[in-house]
Amino acid sequence: MKGLMISAPSSGTGKTTVMLGLLRALSEDGVAVQPFKSGPDYIDPAFHHIACGRPSFNLDDWAMGPALWQAISAQARGADLCVAEGSMGLFDSVATRGQQGFGSSAETAQAMGWPVVLVIDVGGQAQSAAATALGFKTYNPDLPFAGVIFNRVASPRHERLARLGMERAGLPVLGVLPRRGDLTLPERHLGLIQAVEHPDLDAAIAGYANFLREHVDMAALRAAADGQPLPTDPPALPRPPAQRIAIARDAAFSFTYPHLLEGWQAGGAEILPFSPLADEAPHPDADIVWLPGGYPELHAGKLAAAATFRDGLRRHAETRPVHGECGGYMALGEALIDKSGARHRMAGLLGLVTSYEKRKFHLGYRRAVLRSNMPGFAPGTALRGHEFHYSSILEQPDPPMAEVRDADGNLVPETGSHRGHVSGTFFHLITQEEDA
Template sequence: MTNPPGLLISAPSSGTGKTTVMLGLLRALAEDGLTVQPFKSGPDYIDPAFHRAAAGRASFNLDSWAMGAPLLGAIAAQAQGADIVVAEGSMGLFDGVAKPGELGHGSSAETALRMGWPVVLVLDVGGQAQSAAATALGFRMYNPDLPFAGVILNRCASPRHERLTRLGMERAGLPVLGVLPRRGDLTLPERHLGLIQAVEHPDLESAIAGYAAFLREHVELEAIKRAASSGPMGPSSAALPRPPAQRIALARDAAFSFTYPHLLEGWRAAGAEILPFSPLADEAPAPDADLVWLPGGYPELHAGTLAAAERFLTGLRRHAETRPVHGECGGYMALGEGLIDKDGTRHRMAGLLGLVTSYEKRKFNLGYRRAELLADMPGFSAGTALRGHEFHYSSIVEQPDAPLARVFDAEGAEGPQTGSRRGHVTGTFFHLIAEASA
């Protein structure tokens, strides 16, 4: 049995327009009556929400560095019932870590190879013509085993520019699946972690409909459908992550939204109840929850509101007296004593950990993480190895509590972002993806 046929949309680098191509393609295919399954290659936790808005179907991350073969297969199996799969790559097609993890380097090319999805390369041809074919040919030949569907030429300036660029592609023997003229309005709003969240977009539905109309006019949809292919079906959803508790109060709003979809799917599939609540609306976690989980997000943009959310803070503190609370990245910062915003104003947080963090002096923290737990955290016992991803600009000012884990980057270098623990409360700067052996 095989998965539905699929494609992976990638590019030589970030900033080429592949996300808008991805969203327009998802919607255009759905408008044609197809059930479209989106995926995201790599650890990005913002794009899947945009994919869901475009396709009307939950998108999932596939990560060949952080995920073992059973988990990759279980996530790929979420495509059952779809007519076609469209996956979006991260960064450049072959970009990954220098030292392979359990399975590989985490590149989009590895995802395409594992899943049998031909690559559609989105090329920004601004400032070049026939030379763009040399770039595309290099990507085509870098790994001859990688299935390759063709190219979409983006930001083409004129009919003459298109003719010249097509000549180069014809000489290189590369199929051109579409040519997109330059348009300044085909961009998504961004902030310091990349795209704004889907829930924050001022008119996301209108934007996606516009991308779809644009793609339909300038891309050969039938040729793209014909190019789709796939590999063997993965195992059942039994390999998805197990829930850390039966009743999980999950913070979910514009301040706390970065939760990997495969985690939530696994929790639900195993029978856990997820009880969402909004700290920004001053909602307390469900009083009968077994666990409170605060995901990452943008607490620094809402620090004043969070500091004044008395019902939320009181409920959180009451829960922590007897039951576990866990925070990731932004959620971890909200569990601390204080958060200093970019203007230097310190805001009082929950005070369940001694952590104080600051955005006043930005410090870029990015990359895969392997953590060896020094103590129990919800769902995992001391000694367990976890894999995750860290992406934030905050600095630690104070961290007086016991460390939760030894944390290493993808090349094995140990770092200072150990997470912390106090009583029933734990927190990490990395976003959990999977147990290392999963």
């Protein structure tokens, strides 16, 4: 399956804008394009889906073993072309090897055979950009390299000078994007705002597509695509933890990895969405309730007032499992303190008290060995996931859910906790660890 990896020397260079415009432009040209995201990101795939109409999936060689990798790459069946968006800089990764690798976008591109399109912000430089691009091309000579797209070009003279540098380095220039202030997507503390919150996302993406058509050689870009064959008999995606799964889905709870939902549905599960922000209770016939991560700290007052949601959750927890991840875990606790210091009552199914006022950055891969049951997994199971939040734990009186370590094997204090049928973790589940 031929594809391309859209990457950059660092974050903030404009690769997401390029990615979304490219997905939409290709789709409008009749190309069935399959999007992917390299690394542990649950916000960008929703933007990809809206841009091209196909669900986007994460590929992550630190967290994922060969079986899950094959199952996810097989989602490209029926597509004409794959386009993947990298995370951070092209070679950025962790220091300790995971299930297959270190988690860099370069590893994803090399494993899939997708040539790299390097998006370079040339603001404040000209010929010097070629030295950066040449360094990225030669850092790993085995990595396929398609060429570069200049971003934030100030003038025709600026373009001419930057092109001279690339000609000297022998690197193809696939596009030149003039500087435009309206091409920046709004962000908040965990990155981009969610796709469902963008005031007019479809029109914005259509604008990106038109912009790319004007300034990128689309034919050369497509001609540069390459790749490895898809697996002929791929394994199945992760199985569902129950038959009927009530899942919170609104602006406060939306962070779930797409391969999990796809696997649950492919495994015959019935997904029953409900909105805590709309004060909806989980479906009374659900076997489990799953509260994904999201932004409960931005909606704490509304969640505290959602009596129907809270009462329905408590009734379910009397006899059946409830699990929360990150923001969902916070919502299951006793209280959440917002950025102004106001204390808001949460569901009270766990003793957890968290504070967004006392902010601390928690970021990184997690390996967790369960100490108790978690929906779909028995004690002793090793899980791989990722943690990304700013909230701090003030109280956690319940028994720990798991022994949790970072990518380098260091213990972390965010162990999760459980009480009765209720459990929660600060890490977002990616997969069960595969046998070596």
